[in-house]
Amino acid sequence: MILDQAASRLEALGNPTRLRIYRSLVRAGSQGSPVGRLKASLGIPSSTLSHHLKTLLAVELVTQERQATTLVCRANYEVMHELVGFLVEECCADASCGSAAGNDAAA
């Protein structure tokens, strides 16, 4: 993953409203959630929601699929894992950071 792309994704997730949307989608899991339900459960006006969804869509963090009248949104886990991987990638390239093995209690 290119740095600028990672930054775009991180930035997309960096807005509280978008992060809320995204997490809601993560929670919804594979069945996803229609835009309308997102709107209702998060209390975000349609236009704002649509705007943010477009941002999330643009960086591939979210996918959409039409189901009859409604548009079902889903979190793209694969991209999220890629992003997490990018963040951790060079961690410990040097030395310490004894947490890669899962032990970061050292804090």
Place this chain on the structure above:
Amino acid sequence: MILDQAASRLEALGNPTRLRIYRSLVRAGSQGSPVGRLKASLGIPSSTLSHHLKTLLAVELVTQERQATTLVCRANYEVMHELVGFLVEECCADASCGSAAGNDAAA
């Protein structure tokens, strides 16, 4: 981690310049990197660098320690892991996303 805090951290990482700084620090590992070296290796003007560092510092993604004249910066791995944890937290709360077990090679 509170959502707004996570969003702030994600947002901090969402700027290409800051992401570059942060990664440089991640690479530097436990020995960290002085501001001056960051400036030289990344080619970022002092004021801009200082500005971004402050942002990173504010969200605790980076720490600083004075060593004589220079200020040594270090990536805060613990916070990064917390952030990653937050992102993955509810993943699979529902069902699929068969990658939590460490198998996301599908990418």
Place this chain on the structure above:
DNA sequence: TCTGTATTTCTAGACTAATCGAAATTACCG
């Protein structure tokens, strides 16, 4: 105390994002 180096603060301009109401569009169903 004076000097030089390292780093931050001040300042300002250009640009981009966030928000939301209203209108337009799209897709489906009868």
Place this chain on the structure above:
DNA sequence: CGGTAATTTCGATTAGTCTAGAAATACAGA
């Protein structure tokens, strides 16, 4: 083909970010 519901686009406002040059400050050594 018309109606209905879901979603997006438009348009405008507001606020905040990114950038960096110049000046100010902090620190260590002589």
